[in-house]
Amino acid sequence: MSKQALLIIADGMGDNPIPDLNGLTPLEYALTPNLTALAKQGLFGNVHPVQPGVPVGTDVGHLAIFGYDPYDVYTGRGPIEAYGAGIELLPTDIAFRGNFATVDDEFTVLDRRAGRINTGTHELAEALDGIVLSNGTKVIVRPLSAHRVAVVLRGENLSEHVSTTDPGTAKEGETVQKSIALNEESDAIHTADAINELTEKMFSVLSLHPVNAERSLQGMPPANMILLRGIGREIQAPKITTTLGIRGACIAGDRTVLGIARMAGFDVYHRDSFTAGHDTDFIAKADLAIEQLKSGYDWVVLHIKSPDLAGHDCQPMIKVSSAIKLDMMLGHILRHIDLNECFVGYTSDHSTPCMRRDHSGDPVPTFFAGGNVRSLPLENFGEKYVTHGSLNNLTARDFFRIQMDHLGVVAKLGA
Known part of the structure; x- marks a missing residue:
């Protein structure tokens, strides 16, 4: 050629x-x-x-x-974001694309992109990376560009047939969505429970993070939540x-x-x-x-x-x-x-x-x-x-x- x-x-x-x-x-x-x-x-x-x-x-x-x-x-945006972050997916993983976002104490979304945050995201992601949920699911978190982040759940009996937590584009004023199973299979119910537990943990960890304390002092919106969407499995x-x-x-x-x-x-x-x-x-x-x-x-x-x-x-x-x-x-x-x-x-x-x-x-x-x-x-x-x-x-x-x-x-x- x-x-x-x-x-x-x-x-x-x-x-x-x-x-x-x-x-x-x-x-x-x-x-x-x-x-x-x-x-x-x-x-x-x-x-x-x-x-x-x-x-x-x-x-x-x-x-x-x-x-x-x-x-x-x-199969979803999540696996592509995981590839972009250098995560090697397993066939049993489920992956999400995420946005660092700003929410209030009631989980109302104030800013879907946390002021288009572009500094401190590595530290915020690192604080969440490696969390193990009560059902044994491990959480992998990697920063991408600006407010974007890749999130992978790794464990047994995970399903992609669940709803995600992002209320949607330009939907400030709505609350972070509860994940629900989209069928009656136990794996879907198990996964939805894991996602909802993760939502609570993310708010707890990120709200207390020094990066967000500094952002608040400077009058910038804190990145105290990750909104999850684009769920999917490994693309083959x-x-x-x-x-x-x-x-x-x-x-x-x-x-x-x-x-x-x-x-x-x-x-x-x-x-x-x-x-x-x-x-x-x-x-x-x-x-x-x-x-x-x-x-x-x-x-x-x-x-x-x-x-x-x-x-x-x-x-x-x-x-x-x-x-x-x-x-x-x-x-x-x-x-x-x-x-x-x-x-x-x-x-x-x-x-x-x-x-x-x-x-x-x-x-x-x-x-x-x-x-x-x-x-x-x-x-x-x-x-x-x-x-x-x-x-x-x-x-x-x-x-x-x-x-x-x-x-x-x-x-x-x-x-």
Whole structure:
């Protein structure tokens, strides 16, 4: 295989028209000369993450981007977060994704993200890690990026058929949910009891932790609870790198993405400056991508999380800023690679419209350029500008296959 490819993923960048942006989306509003110039040299269009009109999570969206059928392999967000945290799951484990959150004494949720806490989480997780519940279940807790955390229950007779404790996105004012068994099996009842006991223990331990005492002194919300969701067991799926015979590298600050990449057989790269936030080091990520391409990786995936955060927080101008920084990052990369030897793609895992503050089922602007890839005229890059492109109405898995075909690793169907 002589050619390489770089894929840039702008998490949650897709959006809808915003009145304060003159009826444009953040991507349409932003000045993005490099994205536009590159899209003009290749295939482009609005691509559906999984299928039209179906909102997906970051986990499902990225599974599809990496070539998996989420309907076949997805068992929950929790296992993916566990992979991202470096936890080796056992078949009997159940895993959760969690948020450090702020609750009052009645367990009313005051802030689902504890002020988007980004310091002290290692100490808080360590205080909970290793707790043994009354039924003998061991608790494994690992910090992820910012407020996110992976929680695994390890023991006998555990079931994933239980409800979780997070009341949901933008549900401040509601209480932490009691876990209940979703069937009458004793394992489910046993597991729900364990989760509810863990909820009580987390509040007791975290409320007294020095990190939260200091946060309260500084007027910041204490991270005195972990809200659990995304329950699931170990994902069993073939490694994409083995299936296709490629070497893959993934550069990201978001542990969910790193977990999926690791599951897919990729070498993963993370640095402290890759924060999965607005302050992530765009140019350091670009330099590392250039380095990995020069070292011989066939497919390098570079992930940026900040647009998704801006969408959830309804900050359209921050999203515009993310698009501009991403475009500058792309310009830096283009000065160091040969488009005749390395294809460049761009996509998102889903749309996160600012006015909605959550993921939507809208398709996402996407392109694939370089070499002799087919091209069409293009005025600008953004949702409304790419509607005449050849990638329209395809899915992320279709886009994955197109990239792999250009790398020459897709087997011919038929004689």
